[in-house]
Amino acid sequence: RERFERFAGNVQDAFFLLPTDYSETKYVNPAVETIYGITPEEAYDDPTAWLRHVHTDDKDELLKNLEAQQDGTVEWPIEQEFRVNHPNRGVRWVQARLDVITNENGDPFRITGVTTDITRRIERKQQLEQQTEELEHLANKYESQYRTLFEEAPVMTVLTRSEDDRPITEDYNSQFVETLGYDADAITGSELTEFYTPESEEELQSGGYSRSINGEFTREKRDLVANDGEVVEALLRSVPRRTADGEIIGTVAMYIDITERESVKRTNKRLEEFTSVVSHDLRNPLQVATGGIEMASIECDSDYLDEAEKGLNRMETLIDDLLMLAREGKEVTDAQPFDLATMINGCWETVDTGQAALFNNAERSILADKSRLKQVFENLFRNSIEHGGSDVTVTVGELDDGFYIEDDGPGISSEEYDDIFEAGYSKSADGTGFGLSIVEEIIAAHDWQIRVTGGSDGGARFEVMDVEFEKSSGEV
Structure with a gap:
């Protein structure tokens, strides 16, 4: 007992020992003052003194439990959580764990308990x-x-679920309904091919849907059939539709109506x-x-x-x-002349180039939107460093009607030439897939042309053509 009391006198939890009728306190350690706000002497004088500072909203429940202990209807052990209005420490949350000690006949004759301050745990839980x-x-x-x-998107959008590799329409926006003119009830649960021309249906069934399901970025032409029989030419962009766990359950299909020029203007x-x-x-x-x-x-x-x-x-x-x-796709209407080499050097300094090297062979002044052309070079420089490594060498030079940017990195396979400018296309886990698409939009806004090919040292080479340079004093 002496060893126990030495141990109990040095712990932060309150220990107590009482008869089952709470007639007296057999033992209580000093921590009762920290936990309950009463001294050990007060606990010995009044075995129920621990109730003195219990929060009003919790006291009735504890008293009911005491009654249950007395009439023998309680199940042991007992675990209780309640608040104590400590006179010095404010409101504290505590947890009391009680159990009985039985005599030689197996009858309960002592109650032993441990009370722990759990305020920090409760506060973390509440937070x-x-x-x-x-x-x-x-x-x-x-x-x-x-x-x-989804509803206000400027394109027709349909969510499908895959059933036996068939696209079943699950949801759609108002643009889809208004463009095709079907009743909403007729769309839900229908197979997506019901709204396709026979040719587009064949394209979908021959692998178009499976490519989207398998995670490939799809950008293909599709012809939709409106309720009145009119054909709506559309550009389809389709991506996988996933659950929160990453499971592919269907597709998100977006259709851009390209039937009429005015439709394009409204879409813009x-x-x-x-x-x-x-x-x-x-x-x-x-x-x-x-x-x-x-x-x-x-x-x-x-x-x-x-x-x-x-x-x-x-x-x-x-x-x-x-x-x-x-x-960036808006047409350039106010091109100004500026020195191309100076701008290129500025772009290189803006990009995190690491140990990469730049050979800038540009000499002429160019007519362009400077801020947007800077975005072209910065995106292409980042692309070279991202795929060619921090020690890649990038060369910029002039063509008869434009300029080129090439590197000595791993290059781009010819099979990807038609895909790399597609929005969302990226082989990098951290890439967004929009960098080269932005480049293409800016080039098109200048009414220029861009193509990708192999570089002289095996890397990637981007050539920009139909560029207008400022004429020198000797040119006519």
């Missing part, structure tokens, strides 16, 4: 519950915004509106979510928070690239 509630609220907000963006206008929504309504809650994760990481060290932060950073990069892709 996590609050953070979870906030994240759920944010998720609901995102879901609502997603639905709005709505795309500008869509861009504004993405810029403001998605970026603001994204910043809130990032701040929430930063605050949560202070309270909780979790790999899930690190993964969430990476996902949000990637989402922000995608939003930036999407906005740039939407804006």
